[in-house]
Amino acid sequence: MSEKKQRRSQLSYGPRNKDGFIHRSWMKSEGLPDDVFDGRPVIGICNTWSELTPCNAGLREIADHVKRGVWEAGGLPLEFPVMSLGETQMRPTAMLFRNLLAMDVEESLRGNPVDGVVLLGGCDKTTPAQLMGAASVDLPTLVVSAGPMLNGKYRGRNIGSGTDVWKFSEAVRAGSMPLRDFLAAERGMSRSPGTCMTMGSASTMACLAEAMGIALPYNGTAPAVDARRRVIAHESGRLIVDLVQRDVRLSHLLTRAAFENAIRVLAAIGGSSNAVLHLLAIAGRLGVALRLQDFDDLTATVPLLVDLQPSGRFLMEELHYAGGLPAVMQQLAPLLDAGAPAAATTTIEGHYRDAECFDSDVVRTLAEPVKPVAGIWVLRGNLCPGGAVMKPSAASAALFRHRGRAVVFASIEDLRARIDSPDLAVDEHSVLVLQGCGPRGYPGMPEVGNMPLPRKLLERGISDMLRLSDARMSGTAFGSVILHVAPESAIGGPLALVRDGDEIVFDGPARRLDLLVSPEEMAARAAQWQAASTDAAPARGYARLYVDHVLQADQGCDFDFLVGGSGSAVARESH
The missing domain is CATH 3.50.30.80 (IlvD/EDD C-terminal domain-like)
Known part of the structure; x- marks a missing residue:
């Protein structure tokens, strides 16, 4: 970053006058010493933790690990809450509120004196909503996901979130599964904090954030309760300070090449069709030309490489132990743009160049895929x-x-x-x-x-x-x-x-x-x-x-008045 460019935080904390006094004094009520307002990067930690969002229940602890990294790198971490969207709890549907959370994130970032942000999300709509809001403001940004929960267990075998629920439900309706067995499976399905351990929308978006270079390697697959998830959070705290110092904003990373890589990875992992809506909406906020047809054109030759429910057999734990998304991207490398930018490495190739696959049943090759047909068909x-x-x-x-x-x-x-x-x-x-x-x-x-x-x-x-x-x-x-x-x-x-x-x-x-x-x-x-x-x-309200x-x-279900970013500047300021 140019030495002459003043950070956003210093517009509030830098002045030696009445305005600066007000900003600094109120923050010092939280026990912050004088020298944290010396011009160091202020990092917002945008947290969707909520007890009403079981997928995100571990994010309060994850935030602490991000803070450790920020402090270590010489930044000032400040955590703030935004609306949380629990897919399994919200009525009538969490998707109704994706754009509301995006507005919450956008205005929280624009209105507060932060120089960069780490987005803590997990459940299906939280990650895309946070990215939509952050894209409109365009600060240095990283994603740290909640991570998938542990494999479900039922009668000595693994069962997967959602996927096996649909199967069991149809079996009950067909008369081939007693209700008592259905309820026994319910008790074993969700055994830890974290998102669905199948390749649902949550794991899909966490993997795509990694594939686009805005999250660290293994962000998409490390289980929520694994110590590696905390290491990713800590390292992300250090990295976001570096991104602020170099002024590497979200728009510098989320290029057309990054979206193309994400769409090809979407096909290879058997990712959720919901990602179509989310990627279109995020691209629209950044001004990246992305069309519905691109999802078909870019995946027409991409086979299914990951044998994971609902398209295959295994669950997210097995994918992580097999080498995670880096192992998948290494197999997919001939179809990826290796030069696309990435926050943690010079290019995205650095995420997967040295990756290893430890289970070829879970992660397949282009020559021997799980299925030859994958991706998204656009009809x-x-x-x-x-x-x-x-x-x-x-x-x-x-x-x-x-x-x-x-x-x-x-x-x-x-x-x-x-x-x-x-x-x-x-x-x-x-x-x-x-x-x-x-x-x-x-x-x-x-x-x-x-x-x-x-x-x-x-x-x-x-x-x-x-x-x-x-x-x-x-x-x-x-x-x-x-x-x-x-x-x-x-x-x-x-x-x-x-x-x-x-x-x-x-x-x-x-x-x-x-x-x-x-x-x-x-x-x-x-x-x-x-x-x-x-x-x-x-008749009224947000609906x-x-x-x-x-x-x-086909346009991503964003609001018509939110397409395109409006930057980080605050239109009017007064005290």
Whole structure:
């Protein structure tokens, strides 16, 4: 950093006048000595710890380890809380509040005298929200994740968060698993603090932060209770001080090359489809040109390299012990941009150049992958003019090409009321269609896209069907599920026009999704839908703001007025 450039913190703590007196004096009430205001970097520790967010329950201790590193490197660490989004606890869906947390982070960083920030997140929406807010302010930034919890245990075998829940639930509904066994599995599923130990959205985003060079190696995989997680926190505290001193801001690291590497890693690890929304939103805050189509183009030749639930067999502990994300990136190296920048090393190649793989069953090679088809399929057709996505690594290859008649549910409540009815007109060739669950329609775009199969089909041994919606699904979920249909049904997208019995054609390899209804009939239905629509927006509060300003899924579901950063300067200051 240039010697002539004054740090943000010194605008508050440097002046030898009334304003400086006020800032310094109030901070000294916390027991801080005079010399910590001598111009050293002030590091904000942005913490989403909460007892209502079990994934993040270990972050209070992690913050202390970050502080140790900051003090050691000559900085002043100041921890502050922001909203915490517990995926398993929040209603109606944590995604509704991702943008609110992003606003909380952005304004907390801009309004307070900090020179750099370490983001402490874990549960699904906390990491992307924190990065969105930090990207808008563009300070030196690092991510330290909560880390995955220990493997679940049930009757002597490993079980995985979410993934096995869906399997057990369907088994109970099919009559093949007693309720007492279901509840016994519940007791063994979550055995420690930390995020899902499957490759859900939390582990996906932690790995992608590492792949983009804004988190230290092994941040994505070290278990929450492992001592290595504390070492990562300590080293991140030291590194953030160095980044401030060199003025290495988030925009210097999150380049187009970094996003491209992240998308290819997303495919290789079998990562969550939710990452599509989050990476689009983060890129939008930075002004990086990233399109929905890029997720297909960049992953078309990337196979699945990690044998991990829900796309494979193992869990996050096994991935970490096998060599973590560096081992994966080393295998993926021919497809990565080795020169992309990284905070801890000159380039991202430094993260994986000397990595070793210790278990070739967990981390495979390009020549012998887990599955040849991975990544994100971006579909086009008259049902999704704005696009739709599918995660083929979690789907059934037998359904990659499919033609069937629609069974339509107008809402998630409608689905829950009728899915187990013996009178439901459905067979294994049908396509389950769920409407009203997009960004505005729910609102918040819930994780209900992996609809439960009809009970009468489960009882016959049917384990997968083609499912289609404008909703999301958990990264821990699996099945032949088409998601994020845009534009959504609540604003009159073609999904709203589908009726029971309509034929739908899906061709995954060709990336097509079409409703076999004439353009004239589609136009007539659209006119009828518009005339009959009685959808009402929330009357007040944040939900009203969300519905009025949220963008569609193909644009990342950010708010229209938050796209693009506004920097770290405070418009007006007074005391």
